[in-house]
Amino acid sequence: MSASTPAFERFSLSPARRRKDRVARGAVVAATAVALVPLVLIVYYLLSKGLSSWSVKFFTTDPTGNTFFAASSIGGIKSAILGTIEMVALASAIAVPLGLGVAVWLVEYGKSSRFAHTVRFFIDVLTGVPSIMFGLFIYIALIVGTGTSYAAYKGAFALSLLMLPVVTRAAEVVLLLVPGSLRESALALGAPRWKVIFRIVLPTALPGLLTGILLAIARAAGETAPLLFTAGATMKTGFNLSGFMNSLPMQIYTDVTSPTTAVVNRAWGAALTLVVMILLLNLFARLLARRSSLR
Amino acid sequence: MSADEPTISLAKPTISPGETTMSADEPTMSPEDQHRQMLDPSRSQSSKSPQSAPTAPAQGRANAADGLAVKLERLRAFYGDVEQVKGIDLDFHANEVTAIIGPSGCGKSTMVRCINRMHEEVPGARAEGKVLLDGFDIYDSNVDVVAVRRAIGMVFQKPNPFPTMSVFDNVAAGLRLASRGRGDLHNKVETALRGAGLWDEVKDRLSEAGAGLSGGQQQRLCIARSLAVEPEVILMDEPCSALDPIATLKIEELIDQLKTRVTIVIVTHNMQQAARVADRTAFMLSGELVEVGPTQQIFTNPSDSRTEEYVTGKFG
Numbered sequence: 001m002s003a004s005t006p007a008f009e010r011f012s013l014s015p016a017r018r019r020k021d022r023v024a025r026g027a028v029v030a031a032t033a034v035a036l037v038p039l040v041l042i043v044y045y046l047l048s049k050g051l052s053s054w055s056v057k058f059f060t061t062d063p064t065g066n067t068f069f070a071a072s073s074i075g076g077i078k079s080a081i082l083g084t085i086e087m088v089a090l091a092s093a094i095a096v097p098l099g100l101g102v103a104v105w106l107v108e109y110g111k112s113s114r115f116a117h118t119v120r121f122f123i124d125v126l127t128g129v130p131s132i133m134f135g136l137f138i139y140i141a142l143i144v145g146t147g148t149s150y151a152a153y154k155g156a157f158a159l160s161l162l163m164l165p166v167v168t169r170a171a172e173v174v175l176l177l178v179p180g181s182l183r184e185s186a187l188a189l190g191a192p193r194w195k196v197i198f199r200i201v202l203p204t205a206l207p208g209l210l211t212g213i214l215l216a217i218a219r220a221a222g223e224t225a226p227l228l229f230t231a232g233a234t235m236k237t238g239f240n241l242s243g244f245m246n247s248l249p250m251q252i253y254t255d256v257t258s259p260t261t262a263v264v265n266r267a268w269g270a271a272l273t274l275v276v277m278i279l280l281l282n283l284f285a286r287l288l289a290r291r292s293s294l295r
Numbered sequence: 296m297s298a299d300e301p302t303i304s305l306a307k308p309t310i311s312p313g314e315t316t317m318s319a320d321e322p323t324m325s326p327e328d329q330h331r332q333m334l335d336p337s338r339s340q341s342s343k344s345p346q347s348a349p350t351a352p353a354q355g356r357a358n359a360a361d362g363l364a365v366k367l368e369r370l371r372a373f374y375g376d377v378e379q380v381k382g383i384d385l386d387f388h389a390n391e392v393t394a395i396i397g398p399s400g401c402g403k404s405t406m407v408r409c410i411n412r413m414h415e416e417v418p419g420a421r422a423e424g425k426v427l428l429d430g431f432d433i434y435d436s437n438v439d440v441v442a443v444r445r446a447i448g449m450v451f452q453k454p455n456p457f458p459t460m461s462v463f464d465n466v467a468a469g470l471r472l473a474s475r476g477r478g479d480l481h482n483k484v485e486t487a488l489r490g491a492g493l494w495d496e497v498k499d500r501l502s503e504a505g506a507g508l509s510g511g512q513q514q515r516l517c518i519a520r521s522l523a524v525e526p527e528v529i530l531m532d533e534p535c536s537a538l539d540p541i542a543t544l545k546i547e548e549l550i551d552q553l554k555t556r557v558t559i560v561i562v563t564h565n566m567q568q569a570a571r572v573a574d575r576t577a578f579m580l581s582g583e584l585v586e587v588g589p590t591q592q593i594f595t596n597p598s599d600s601r602t603e604e605y606v607t608g609k610f611g
Contacts, residue, residue, distance in 0.1 A: 182455060188413055
């Protein structure tokens with residue numbers, strides 16, 4: 001039957017198939033283009049509006065609060081940058097080891113036990129909780145509950161709660177990707193399980209773990225809601241974790257609503273700063289991961 | 296074969312039950328070894344001469360331990376409710392190569408994985424019965440699984456060097472993971488690599504990634520990795536099934552050299568391979584041991600008709 005069909009007919013591309021290919025290809029290209037539009041616009045606006053407010057003074061002075069006077073007197077965002085670094089660092093110091101620990105337990109020990117499934121369920125629920133709820137929880141537990149005031153460390157706690165499920169879920173996925181044969185061959189060499197985890201599983205998963213941790217840090221660094229009623233409002237640079245502390249998202253939040261153009265521009269500058277900080281952190285971690293793995 | 300028989304009884308007093316870690320034995324072994332060779336000239340003939348030829352720089356392990364005998368008694372293995380190994384009694388003689396043959400799914404791998412207690416790593420898996428290592432039941436409740444696995448090494452079907460480690464670190468991994476990385480690590484790594492016949496090929500690439508070697512080299516790297524911790528038994532689960540004929544030949548030559556100092560159990564799908572490397576061969580079918588005997592006999596004059604049908608290619 002096919003032998004009777006001429007070869008040029010059997011093997012040449014039919015117009016119908018050519019059409020289908022064009023439509024399908026066009027659809028995915030269009031989807032990519034549409035998705036790129038907001039991304040490009042965000043970067044464009046950030047750069048065009050934010051860069052103009054960048055100056056040495058912008059990074060080295062605290063906001064003054066004199067928003068109704070000359071643009072030169074409103075001050076910079078030093079306290080916000082340092083506050084974000086301090087609180088996110090503390091939040092990471094809490095959430096990263098805890099999250100990795102949970103992920104290691106889930107993958108290496110809990111596996112498909114009933115308790116592990118319960119833990120996974122609650123982590124999933126936690127991932128979906130709106131970020132303001134974490135702030136509210138800390139507010140009720142640590143501020144109203146103890147009758148004390150706002151504090152930077154309370155803001156960091158709220159951020160760490162936000163980070164915990166992100167770190168755990170990301171780490172679990174990455175740890176599951178480490179081939180079981182590596183664990184087996186290490187165990188078969190007579191290695192205790194904790195050494196298999198620390199020397200084989202975690203190093204193998206390191207690049208993925210770093211990505212997951214960075215995702216969590218980036219999310220925490222950009223959150224305003226958990227800090228609204230936990231870290232307090234201040235304009236001064238502080239290194240006391242029990243005092244009030246400014247942060248970049250808070251600074252942006254208050255500046256954007258200002259009627260003064262210079263202050264609104266400061267919000268754009270702060271937003272650009274936040275994005276660049278996260279970008280730098282990302283590059284740094286990638287470099288670290290590349291150096292630690294063999295070529 | 297028969298010349299090695301006395302070593303089983305001789306090896307026993309040197310190892311106290313419960314303490315199968317080699318480090319504890321090493322000091323006592325070396326004078327014992329010399330003494331043994333003086334007592335038994337047939338041993339020094341069968342084991343010492345081939346050892347000195349291809350693995351000349353084995354001075355690093357002059358006190359290399361001999362293989363230990365393994366004995367299975369009514370061994371049963373389960374995955375959940377499925378009984379995969381259905382009560383096997385089998386002897387693995389010390390310093391011999393025993394091949395396990397049988398069709399896919401007959402429980403060969405499961406049975407072998409019970410010998411170093413890797414079977415239980417699979418969720419829901421368990422084993423019953425006894426596995427006697429040098430007369431000591433490794434399924435006893437107070438056994439240190441880690442110590443058992445140091446004495447019984449394993450080589451897997453697919454070469455699996457640790458991807459984050461160099462060639463050197465891969466071989467050293469076993470020593471470091473087992474906290475035996477002290478002392479002359481470089482010497483131990485070199486000895487293990489020479490033992491696996493890989494030294495000449497990788498001596499200039501020790502710091503390169505282990506995963507960058509060819510498939511056959513990777514598998515010999517994995518053998519070197521398990522040799523480095525100086526086990527007394529090595530389990531090989533289809534070690535050549537992912538390799539080409541030349542790499543396979545190298546591994547088979549290696550097995551022949553290794554049996555002078557370890558007991559080897561090799562699972563294989565390849566009957567020619569069993570015929571080439573094994574002193575004794577066991578045939579398994581649906582979780583049961585059909586027959587075990589000298590390789591020659593299994594292939595030429597089996598006593599069970601099912602064995603004959605399998606080795607002549609009627610099924611499987």
